[in-house]
Amino acid sequence: MKSALSYIALAVAGACTPVMAAQLQGKITDNNGTPIAGAHVSIDGGNKTTSDAQGQYQLTLADNSHVHLHVSDDNHRHADHDLQIATGTVTQDVSLEQAMMENIVVTASPFLRSAMESTTPISVMTADQLKLNIEPTLGDTLEKLPGVQASHFGAGASRPIIRGMSGPRVMVLENGLSVGDASTVSADHAVTSEAGTAQQIEILRGPGSLLYGNAAIGGVVNVVNNRVHEESVDELSGNFGTHYVTGNNGRTVNGELNGGNGKFNWHLDGTHRNTDDLDIAGNAIEDQSETHGTLANSQLKLDDYAAGVGYTGDDSFISVSGARTESNYGIPGRGVEGDPDITIDLQKTAWQLHSGLLDPFSGVSKLRFDAGYTDYQHAEEENGDADTFFFNKQSEARLSINNTPWGEWQGVMGLHAIHRDFSVQGEEALTPDSKTDTIAAFIVQERKIDNFRIELGGRIEHYRLDPNTMDLQTGVQDYQPEGVSDNNMTLSAGVVWDFDPAYNLGLSIERAERSATAEELYSFGAHDATQSFEVGSQFKIENGNVIPNSDASDKEIANNIDLTLRKLEGAWTGSLSVAYNRINDFYYERDTGLNASDIGAEGDLPVYQFTQGDADLYSVEAQANIPFDDTWSLDLLSDYTRGKLVDGGNLPLMSPMRFGSTLNFDLQDWHAEVGVMAYAKQTDTAENETETAGYALVDTAVTYHLGTEDGDLMFYVKGNNLLNQDARPHTSLLKEYSPLMGRSFMIGMNYDF
Numbered sequence: 175m176k177s178a179l180s181y182i183a184l185a186v187a188g189a190c191t192p193v194m195a196a197q198l199q200g201k202i203t204d205n206n207g208t209p210i211a212g213a214h215v216s217i218d219g220g221n222k223t224t225s226d227a228q229g230q231y232q233l234t235l236a237d238n239s240h241v242h243l244h245v246s247d248d249n250h251r252h253a254d255h256d257l258q259i260a261t262g263t264v265t266q267d268v269s270l271e272q273a274m275m276e277n278i279v280v281t282a283s284p285f286l287r288s289a290m291e292s293t294t295p296i297s298v299m300t301a302d303q304l305k306l307n308i309e310p311t312l313g314d315t316l317e318k319l320p321g322v323q324a325s326h327f328g329a330g331a332s333r334p335i336i337r338g339m340s341g342p343r344v345m346v347l348e349n350g351l352s353v354g355d356a357s358t359v360s361a362d363h364a365v366t367s368e369a370g371t372a373q374q375i376e377i378l379r380g381p382g383s384l385l386y387g388n389a390a391i392g393g394v395v396n397v398v399n400n401r402v403h404e405e406s407v408d409e410l411s412g413n414f415g416t417h418y419v420t421g422n423n424g425r426t427v428n429g430e431l432n433g434g435n436g437k438f439n440w441h442l443d444g445t446h447r448n449t450d451d452l453d454i455a456g457n458a459i460e461d462q463s464e465t466h467g468t469l470a471n472s473q474l475k476l477d478d479y480a481a482g483v484g485y486t487g488d489d490s491f492i493s494v495s496g497a498r499t500e501s502n503y504g505i506p507g508r509g510v511e512g513d514p515d516i517t518i519d520l521q522k523t524a525w526q527l528h529s530g531l532l533d534p535f536s537g538v539s540k541l542r543f544d545a546g547y548t549d550y551q552h553a554e555e556e557n558g559d560a561d562t563f564f565f566n567k568q569s570e571a572r573l574s575i576n577n578t579p580w581g582e583w584q585g586v587m588g589l590h591a592i593h594r595d596f597s598v599q600g601e602e603a604l605t606p607d608s609k610t611d612t613i614a615a616f617i618v619q620e621r622k623i624d625n626f627r628i629e630l631g632g633r634i635e636h637y638r639l640d641p642n643t644m645d646l647q648t649g650v651q652d653y654q655p656e657g658v659s660d661n662n663m664t665l666s667a668g669v670v671w672d673f674d675p676a677y678n679l680g681l682s683i684e685r686a687e688r689s690a691t692a693e694e695l696y697s698f699g700a701h702d703a704t705q706s707f708e709v710g711s712q713f714k715i716e717n718g719n720v721i722p723n724s725d726a727s728d729k730e731i732a733n734n735i736d737l738t739l740r741k742l743e744g745a746w747t748g749s750l751s752v753a754y755n756r757i758n759d760f761y762y763e764r765d766t767g768l769n770a771s772d773i774g775a776e777g778d779l780p781v782y783q784f785t786q787g788d789a790d791l792y793s794v795e796a797q798a799n800i801p802f803d804d805t806w807s808l809d810l811l812s813d814y815t816r817g818k819l820v821d822g823g824n825l826p827l828m829s830p831m832r833f834g835s836t837l838n839f840d841l842q843d844w845h846a847e848v849g850v851m852a853y854a855k856q857t858d859t860a861e862n863e864t865e866t867a868g869y870a871l872v873d874t875a876v877t878y879h880l881g882t883e884d885g886d887l888m889f890y891v892k893g894n895n896l897l898n899q900d901a902r903p904h905t906s907l908l909k910e911y912s913p914l915m916g917r918s919f920m921i922g923m924n925y926d927f
Contacts, residue, residue, distance in 0.1 A: 197263040199232040213247040221532040282396035293668030295751040320795040323829040326906040329474040330503025338815040339392030347396040354548025354568035362703035368478040370428040371443040401495040407434030421918025424449040444479035455916035459509040471504035492529040506912040520552030540576040562600035585619035604699040606644035608692040633664040637689040662687035680738040688730040707770040709783040728759040748798030760789035765862035788820035809836040826860035843879040856904040866904035885927030892920040
């Protein structure tokens with residue numbers, strides 16, 4: 175594995191020195207001829223810049239090249255031009271049409287296109303939306319986006335769930351690289367990416383495994399921040415924000431600074447968050463009046479800070495950043511006398527390198543190398559004493575090449591490698607220490623034929639999992655489980671049909687393979703944080719005995735089809751997505767109905783076992799915006815996921831159907847909104863899983879923007895769960911004793927300059 179990373183690094187180091195002479199320039203305007211500042215201008219997904227205050231742009235290119243020019247702006251429809259560049263200076267002016275839907279470039283897509291142009295459904299939460307909707311966890315922050323719900327595992331460990339899938343099937347990235355924490359291992363482990371300093375968060379619904387690999391078979395969440403600069407920075411900018419939440423006495427402060435001299439640049443950011451136990455509407459545990467009003471052990475402390483430096487030249491860029499995360503949060507308990515209070519104390523240090531060369535040699539518009547290293551650990555504490563320690567050290571590297579058009583096709587190809595060294599020490603060492611290596615090659619290409627844009631792609635990945643010996647705690651000492659060595663193939667095809675100026679239709683078909691993780695295969699033991707006794711799929715439970723069964727595990731094979739209809743302009747705008755995903759040999763955690771004592775272990779914790787079965791997942795997501803006039807508008811959202819086993823029964827922890835609406839009022843610098851999100855009762859339950867009552871959450875917010883010569887001030891007040899509902903999400907393993915926060919208000923301000 176180390177040699178693979180070295181080969182990728184050497185490939186970048188040995189790249190040819192760019193030779194460029196031609197200049198492409200022009201002006202970006204709207205339909206009225208007004209210059210558009212800040213428009214994104216890119217060539218073949220590689221060489222890129224932004225337009226200045228007068229709408230002017232300029233790019234340096236290789237002589238005698240055929241290029242694809244893509245121009246985008248958040249508030250306008252994107253434009254494409256195919257150009258033949260000889261030498262000297264070529265002028266290409268571009269006029270963009272006004273768009274009613276926000277049209278933000280998605281960095282996690284291979285072609286730097288917007289959600290409106292994607293073959294698959296994508297949502298983007300912008301910086302302005304994040305300021306008003308920020309929550310202590312990534313899952314809670316994203317939960318109101320279509321197709322996304324949250325695991326709600328206490329105050330510090332809520333993970334995003336995309337179309338009913340989470341954990342090892344949803345890849346969480348930061349600037350395109352894995353966050354490298356232990357959040358995929360168990361629901362009580364936090365996702366260590368801070369949304370408070372993000373510029374945008376991108377959610378790719380459906381398989382994202384073509385570019386990102388084994389852990390993205392269900393979707394991708396990419397947190398984008400300013401720790402990476404591909405374009406020159408020549409002035410000081412930044413922001414500062416703070417807010418207070420009444421429902422948990424929550425205090426949050428965050429900010430960032432960016433500066434540079436046009437060549438060299440630097441970045442600083444940080445977040446401090448401190449909350450107490452949550453206020454709740456009723457009893458945390460139904461028949462225990464002493465749990466009324468407060469959710470015990472739901473506090474959180476977090477410090478997250480980072481620094482970076484970089485260089486941007488005419489034909490190259492490089493950026494290096496380091497980040498440190500320290501967090502301590504409680505896990506609410508089930509109220510059983512004698513059970514300890516569980517807290518998680520974690521630390522993570524992460525380094526990222528992003529670099530690229532523009533037009534390095536003929537046929538290549540961009541050569542890019544990204545790498546990251548993460549050193550993560552956390553201690554699980556019982557009544558303040560640490561008894562179990564988790565360690566994860568992860569290295570990642572990606573080399574990608576954007577090719578100039580091959581005939582009518584253009585795109586990106588590359589190599590991707592990840593090495594993971596995971597270990598657990600202490601009383602709850604549920605899985606053996608293990609090393610996981612993946613190395614892959616991928617390619618994605620697109621072409622345009624009239625009103626159709628076609629994408630084809632493939633990825634071949636070698637996956638290897640090597641476990642150490644383990645103690646089964648039931649008399650079998652030093653058991654050596656079987657390792658895994660798989661070759662996984664992903665193939666995808668997609669098309670976007672612009673059949674009308676106001677509409678387009680996206681279709682995506684993907685076949686993806688995923689190998690099992692160590693926790694799915696080898697877990698064995700009591701886990702106080704999740705209040706369960708976990709058993710991996712490589713064991714059988716027969717007549718109260720646990721028997722190793724090394725031949726019982728196969729890789730998952732997902733066959734996904736996604737259809738998305740978008741209405742881009744007119745009296746209303748919106749989208750409708752429907753998806754079907756057949757996953758053969760799907761891993762899920764089954765409630766066996768047994769207790770730990772039934773299999774020869776101590777205690778009464780319920781036994782959950784990772785089990786495989788063929789599964790069908792159906793998803794529908796709809797959203798719309800209806801403007802009544804310049805002042806009033808209505809947002810609508812609904813989504814539904816159904817997860818069934820082919821042989822009968824339902825998958826556990828499936829997201830219930832939701833309906834949401836928000837009425838908006840905008841007048842000059844004021845914005846006000848009131849909304850409701852209704853969650854249906856979940857009756858499609860798995861074996862030994864209880865039904866969950868429905869509930870409705872009513873929220874409201876008022877914001878005021880004050881523009882100054884030096885920047886923009888935003889003041890806001892937000893009310894959550896105004897009806898003080900006793901809300902218990904079906905997606906939470908803790909629903910019986912950990913409801914959501916009751917009525918709460920947030921007051922805050924943000925200053926951008």
